[in-house]
Amino acid sequence: MDPNVQPVVPADESAVDLFAQKQAAVAIARGKNDGTEGDVSPSVSIGADVDDGGAPLTVHFTSLIDPLPRGTHVLWDFGDGGGARDDPSPTHTYRTPGDYNATLRADWPGGSGEDSASISVDEEAFDVEIEAEPESGEAPLRVRFQASADTDVPASRLRFEWDLGGGVKGAGPTTEHVYMNPGSYPVTVVVTNLAGQHGQAQTEIDVENAND
Numbered sequence: 001m002d003p004n005v006q007p008v009v010p011a012d013e014s015a016v017d018l019f020a021q022k023q024a025a026v027a028i029a030r031g032k033n034d035g036t037e038g039d040v041s042p043s044v045s046i047g048a049d050v051d052d053g054g055a056p057l058t059v060h061f062t063s064l065i066d067p068l069p070r071g072t073h074v075l076w077d078f079g080d081g082g083g084a085r086d087d088p089s090p091t092h093t094y095r096t097p098g099d100y101n102a103t104l105r106a107d108w109p110g111g112s113g114e115d116s117a118s119i120s121v122d123e124e125a126f127d128v129e130i131e132a133e134p135e136s137g138e139a140p141l142r143v144r145f146q147a148s149a150d151t152d153v154p155a156s157r158l159r160f161e162w163d164l165g166g167g168v169k170g171a172g173p174t175t176e177h178v179y180m181n182p183g184s185y186p187v188t189v190v191v192t193n194l195a196g197q198h199g200q201a202q203t204e205i206d207v208e209n210a211n212d
Helices: 013-029
Strands: 043-048 052-054 057-066 073-077 083-085 091-094 098-108 111-122 128-133 136-138 141-149 159-165 168-171 174-179 183-192 198-208
Touching: 043 098, 052 057, 057 073, 057 098, 057 111, 091 098, 128 183, 136 141, 141 159, 141 183, 141 198, 159 174, 168 174
Parallel strands: 043 111, 052 111, 128 198, 136 198
Antiparallel strands: 043 057, 057 091, 073 083, 073 098, 098 111, 128 141, 141 174, 159 168, 159 183, 183 198
16 A cells, blocks of 8 residues: 555544534524525535645645535545544645645535645745856866755755765755866755645756866
8 A cells, every 4th residue: 555645534423523513603603504494405525724835745634515414524635645534624745846626525415525725735835046156167166055944944954965966965054065177067955844744946067177
């Protein structure tokens, strides 16, 4: 089984009771009945605290069935092979970039309804920029690098991993390297937050022969 896929969780009595209690509280607060009076057809709606972002993307879903019929059960399909049963507000993590359609289906005595939400998961969670000083010059060339990430997370809580070209690695938001030999060196930095989301940037350093 793919470890990134969260299996459907079997229903249990406590989960069903919790679902009914939460949904009933919402209905009471709105001044609605429980769906057993009159001919009102229940509406089913799904909510998500985020609908796009970089992988891995954790989404907290919510549901509302209004009015709530007695004996209602719900089934979630998160669109990536994962799901849940009889949970009014499940949390799911999308680990692979792609576009997903999350669906909520509600079944009650004599009827059913469903709603869905689109979730977009990107390869990168935020933009990263590299500043290199200088970007070119004669060998031996000392270059100072600095990376910045377009995120509210402070740099102290981010991991910076550099590939400075020629098999040379670096770490931290700033680093430097002396290029001894002429040539063009591709430079990459990958920035990762505590949730495992990342962004990256590339640049190139041109080192000239001092005799040219």
